Amino acid sequence: MSNVDKLLKYQETDEKLLRLEREASNSEERKNFVQAKNFLTKAPEKLDALDAKARELETLLSELNAKYAEIDEELSDFEHLDELVSEGADISFYKKSVSQLTEKIKSVRSEVASLTKAVKEADDEYQSMKKKTIAVQKQYAEYSEVYKKYKESKLKEMEEVKKELAVLSKGLGEEVIKKYEIKRSERIFPILCAVKDGRCSKCGNELSLAGKERINGGNVCECENCHRILYNPQ
Numbered sequence: 001m002s003n004v005d006k007l008l009k010y011q012e013t014d015e016k017l018l019r020l021e022r023e024a025s026n027s028e029e030r031k032n033f034v035q036a037k038n039f040l041t042k043a044p045e046k047l048d049a050l051d052a053k054a055r056e057l058e059t060l061l062s063e064l065n066a067k068y069a070e071i072d073e074e075l076s077d078f079e080h081l082d083e084l085v086s087e088g089a090d091i092s093f094y095k096k097s098v099s100q101l102t103e104k105i106k107s108v109r110s111e112v113a114s115l116t117k118a119v120k121e122a123d124d125e126y127q128s129m130k131k132k133t134i135a136v137q138k139q140y141a142e143y144s145e146v147y148k149k150y151k152e153s154k155l156k157e158m159e160e161v162k163k164e165l166a167v168l169s170k171g172l173g174e175e176v177i178k179k180y181e182i183k184r185s186e187r188i189f190p191i192l193c194a195v196k197d198g199r200c201s202k203c204g205n206e207l208s209l210a211g212k213e214r215i216n217g218g219n220v221c222e223c224e225n226c227h228r229i230l231y232n233p234q
């Protein structure tokens with residue numbers, strides 16, 4: 001068996017491993033686990049921010065309520081307007097003040113109403129986030145158990161393939177395997193591809209003269225475009 005044939009056989013077996021790895025990383029089991037984990041990682045920060053927002057709005061609301069009470073108090077000073085008038089005071093001045101204060105109190109009242117609404121919304125948001133966090137915490141325990149079992153079974157399958165690969169790698173030499181593994185880690189697959197009509201059969205790039213020479217001499221060469229290892233299939 002030539003080196004190329006050996007490496008092709010190795011690659012064919014490795015493809016099984018790659019498939020298992022992809023299955024594992026795309027599995028529902030992993031997705032659920034990772035999603036819950038990410039949620040829980042960010043939850044404390046989110047909860048803190050929502051809580052701070054609600055507290056801040058509450059402070060604003062109490063300040064506004066104090067302002068309201070103050071104006072209300074001022075208005076009550078004019079309750080005995082009649083008496084003031086009978087004492088000879090300038091009625092138009094007081095009437096103007098009362099109407100200004102009434103306008104002010106109206107606007108503060110509407111501000112209080114909208115702020116009260118905002119406080120409630122912020123509080124609701126905080127409560128629902130808290131509820132969700134508790135629910136996800138429960139789910140997480142479940143998901144991680146399921147994922148752990150799934151991973152164990154996948155790892156077992158992977159181990160079987162890895163044993164086959166270890167046997168196959170013996171006939172190939174360390175250097176070749178090392179080069180292969182580097183390419184694999186760069187997510188290039190298949191790594192070993194045939195040359196077709198002087199071109200890389202995977203990406204279509206034409207071989208350089210030096211590349212063609214190597215191929216004609218029975219060697220392998222690297223595609224300058226996709227960096228796969230190319231061989232002559234004949």
Ligand SMILES: [Zn+2]
Binds near residue numbers: 200225227228
């Ligand atoms: Zn190529």
